[in-house]
Amino acid sequence: MIDRTTLIRRARAALLGAAWMPALAFAATPQDAPAAASAPAPAPTVTATAAKPFAPPAESAIPADEFGKTVKLGEQIFLHTPEFAGKYVGNKLTCASCHLDAGRRPDSSPMWAAYLLYPAYRSKNGHVNTFAERLQGCFRYSMNGKAPPAGDPILVALETYSYWLAKGAPVGTKLPGQGFLKLPPPAQKADFARGAAVYTQHCALCHGADGQGQSSGGKAVFPALWGARSFNWGAGMGDIRNAAGFIKANMPLGLGGTLTDQEAWDVATFMDSHERPQDPRFTGSVKDTRAKFHDSPDSMYGLSVNGRVLGAP
Helix, strand or coil: CCCHHHHHHHHHHHHHHHCCCCCCCCCCCCCCCCCCCCCCCCCCCCCEECCCCCCCCCHHHCCCCHHHHHHHHHHHHHHCHHHHCHHHCCCCCCHHHCCHHHHCCCCECCHHHHHHHCCEEECCCCEEECHHHHHHHHHHHCCCCCCCCCCCHHHHHHHHHHHHHCCCCCCCEECCCCCECCCCCCCCCCCHHHHHHHHHHHCHHHHCCCCCCEEECCEEEECCCCCCCCCCCCCHHHCHHHHHHHHHHHCCCCCCCCCCHHHHHHHHHHHCCCCCCCCCCCCCCHHHHHHHHCCCCCCCCCCEECCEECCCC
């Protein structure tokens, strides 16, 4: 059995060795998906912008007391979510699948920055959310599971870990690296076929030609990007803007910033044009669910791709 560290090292070595290669020829099936949207999402209100990047405390600084035990538990849940919070998880992802480097990496929605944004009004559910409620949404959508109840030890540990990562960060200040990278509109309409070519060259090595990722010892090493083991249609990564910004800043692993903006938009559109678990807010009608929750050109839900309506039962 190949362990997780070996898989990551091999993938990084192969990607670094292939970084200079010219683009591969790729024939993709025509489809009728629209372009990704260019309008940015409204951001939470902040009062100022920090002059320099924030650095969260080192793991070695976690205190050796009861509080520190909860911080460590939160870190373990974050890194090994199906193992530590399995009853609330419905796929093979972990929190760190999207929030890289244990929630530390800028431009991958780091937890030290996210913690500072709440309480905040969210149009997604139409009311002011606490940070704990925001975490509950991650379980429901990104983990394709169910929300831990308020006060659950798992929720408390994750909130404590995030609070500790944000120690020393200024509240009410826009921090560099907060959220996902905001890309300008693509120069050309985002395209499924071009995205498929980018995926084949830059993504398939780790995530598989079928998008199902790689596992070692029954644990996901590289996450599934679509299908039953991935996030559902209600997750934030199902928004092409979010996916494009994340990909541009962080992918391929260890080579963030090497794709062009256009390539990031194209491959995000390709990724989000595949079937995945149903939105838990599904009303019984794909058309109605799109109108209520996905009425955006950044969502592929309810649209026809290669002759199939995405989200259809």
